[in-house]
Amino acid sequence: KAGVTQTPRYLIKTRGQQVTLSCSPISGHRSVSWYQQTPGQGLQFLFEYFSETQRNKGNFPGRFSGRQFSNSRSEMNVSTLELGDSALYLCASSLDAGAGTEAFFGQGTRLTVV
């Protein structure tokens, strides 16, 4: 079956702009999580959506937001981009909560803010 698909793969934006990233989870998976990965900070949790509701949220400013649609596809939006937002943004899908839940990652979207 198809894996997690993220689009676009690469993106270059200017400071102050906004950006929307998309994630299509594995069929049947209802949980989608978003992460920011940078060389200095590693993988940082942004938020998790389950059945169109934000269930968990990391420590990121309000400029970072997301949503999930009824088909479990998710989007992440970053407004008023800053240079420090340059990173690899990863989404992961899983079936549901519970011990042993396995998260499967997409290839990521490489965002460069100039």
Place this chain on the structure above:
Amino acid sequence: TQLLEQSPQFLSIQEGENLTVYCNSSSVFSSLQWYRQEPGEGPVLLVTVVTGGEVKKLKRLTFQFGDARKDSSLHITAAQPGDTGLYLCAGENTGNQFYFGTGTSLTVIP
């Protein structure tokens, strides 16, 4: 807050050598995953351990979950160049939130 510390941070070894990577935390996790990530790609799941003391083997890789479910180790026997990559551990809390370790960058030299 970084809940999971991995050591070593960087490791460069010759092909055929053995190595162990550690993942430590003061928190208890309901499960722990190990991933390998190659440059420009997303992490790929290697294994999930759930029970304290559990040991899982995946060919030349052996994973162990600590008895108290706070730490884990990954041992690679006879490392190959194809094992090169960033190894990440991730602990899952009861709320389906994953906390990732700091990562271990492994280079296996032919």
